[in-house]
Amino acid sequence: MDSYIYLDQNTLSDLRERKLSESEDEGLRKIKKLFYKDGIRLIYSETHLQEIAQIPKEQYRQEHIELLSELRGAYITPITTELSVKDPSLVWLDFLNNENDNEISGINNVVTAFDKFNRKFSGLPIEESFEELNSQLKHAITEMLKSAEQELDNIAPSELGGAEAKKAAQAQIAEQLEAASKMSAIDLEGQQELGPKPLRDLEKLKALQLENLPEELVINKIDDLFASENNNFNWSDYFDATVHNQIARCYSLMNWAGYYADDFTSTKKKKDRFRASNNDLMHVRNAAGATLLISKDINFLKKAKACYVHLGVNTEVVNANDLVNYL
Numbered sequence: 504m505d506s507y508i509y510l511d512q513n514t515l516s517d518l519r520e521r522k523l524s525e526s527e528d529e530g531l532r533k534i535k536k537l538f539y540k541d542g543i544r545l546i547y548s549e550t551h552l553q554e555i556a557q558i559p560k561e562q563y564r565q566e567h568i569e570l571l572s573e574l575r576g577a578y579i580t581p582i583t584t585e586l587s588v589k590d591p592s593l594v595w596l597d598f599l600n601n602e603n604d605n606e607i608s609g610i611n612n613v614v615t616a617f618d619k620f621n622r623k624f625s626g627l628p629i630e631e632s633f634e635e636l637n638s639q640l641k642h643a644i645t646e647m648l649k650s651a652e653q654e655l656d657n658i659a660p661s662e663l664g665g666a667e668a669k670k671a672a673q674a675q676i677a678e679q680l681e682a683a684s685k686m687s688a689i690d691l692e693g694q695q696e697l698g699p700k701p702l703r704d705l706e707k708l709k710a711l712q713l714e715n716l717p718e719e720l721v722i723n724k725i726d727d728l729f730a731s732e733n734n735n736f737n738w739s740d741y742f743d744a745t746v747h748n749q750i751a752r753c754y755s756l757m758n759w760a761g762y763y764a765d766d767f768t769s770t771k772k773k774k775d776r777f778r779a780s781n782n783d784l785m786h787v788r789n790a791a792g793a794t795l796l797i798s799k800d801i802n803f804l805k806k807a808k809a810c811y812v813h814l815g816v817n818t819e820v821v822n823a824n825d826l827v828n829y830l
Contacts, residue, residue: 507546507577507586508538509790511798512554512782514823515547518574519566533827534797538574546586547571548579548789550782552598557778568595579789608654609647616640622777626698626768637688644683652676698768699759705732713762718809722753725760746814747788753810754784762809763802791816799823 516522518535538545555567571591578587578594587594605611616639623629623636631639655673660666702708711724729736742752758764758780767780783800787807790796796818798804808820 505542505544506794507544507792508795508797509546509548509786509793509818510823511786511796511800511803512551514797514799515551515570516567519570521566530824530827534823535574537827545571545574545576546579546793547576547591548786549581549598550785550789552595554782555595556598556602568592584792607650609643609650612643613640613647616643624697625777626696626700627770627777632688634688637686641683641686644686645680648676648680648683652680699761699764702759703761707732708760713757713760714805718805719812721757721762721809722813725756725762729756746791746816749814750788750791750810750816751784753813754787754806757806757809758784763805765802790818793818795826796820797823797826 510518514531514534517526517528517531523532523535537543551567551571555564558564558567568591575588576591578589578591579585580587602611605614616636619629619631620633620636620640623631623633629636652673655669655676658669660669663669663672705728707728708725711728713721713724716724738752742748758767765780765783766776769776783803787796787803787810790807791811796804796807798807798820799822801822804820804822810816811818811820
């Protein structure tokens with residue numbers, strides 16, 4: 504049976520030939536050679552492609568795509584999570600086309616508006632009030648749905664399985680437009696301080712000494728504390744029981760509680776740590792089901808392992824520096 508190995512973006516990037524020549528890291532070169540062996544398959548996700556798209560220099564973007572092709576990378580198809588062995592250069596073109604479609608349809612505007620809300624909630628300096636952000640999000644969602652409604656009107660019923668199917672789709676969009684019109688802003692303007700600091704300052708949380716606990720106990724301890732402080736709060740109202748969404752919940756909770764947390768509230772010039780942190784979360788979600796998740800980032804590895812152990816995910820978490828010896 505094949506072993507499916509998922510690398511975080513930094514480790515993948517370090518396997519480019521130019522980077523290997525610059526670093527002279529024999530351990531990384533041995534890791535790269537592993538992917539030429541039968542029975543070992545590199546897998547990559549949309550999150551890798553999004554991070555590659557953020558690279559300013561076209562030459563470096565192409566180096567990443569060429570590396571994925573060289574290593575016969577298999578793509579984790581979004582939504583279905585099925586593996587595609589389509590050449591990564593073609594997957595990349597599909598991704599770019601889809602990004603263009605998302606821009607035209609208004610999906611990107613919704614993502615941007617929601618991202619600003621999350622940043623403000625996390626304590627980052629966003630000038631707009633929650634009321635203003637809600638208006639922006641409501642407008643973006645409405646425009647996206649209207650665009651979808653117009654596109655649907657131009658599609659022949661036969662392409663959708665008949666007139667009844669088209670009517671059902673139109674009714675669904677109408678319901679969503681109605682729901683969007685009733686969106687109201689969350690009232691947090693009275694909060695003295697947003698972001699993770701108030702949580703991390705709790706004496707009960709400090710007493711847990713989370714980083715000294717075995718990984719399998721960390722999330723349970725945070726959950727117990729959270730429940731005792733917010734007994735009317737129900738996680739199921741926001742996260743369903745699927746493994747991928749529970750990973751998102753657990754990873755975020757550990758970050759906020761300060762368990763090997765990354766600096767997602769940092770506003771250092773030219774470094775979007777909030778986006779980088781979210782990408783890390785997505786890598787942990789995407790790697791669930793792989794044989795191994797590989798990284799050199801200790802904080803990332805600690806949170807990934809705690810997530811997988813808590814949720815019973817069989818993916819093993821290994822430091823890239825130890826990978827060759829591990830295998």
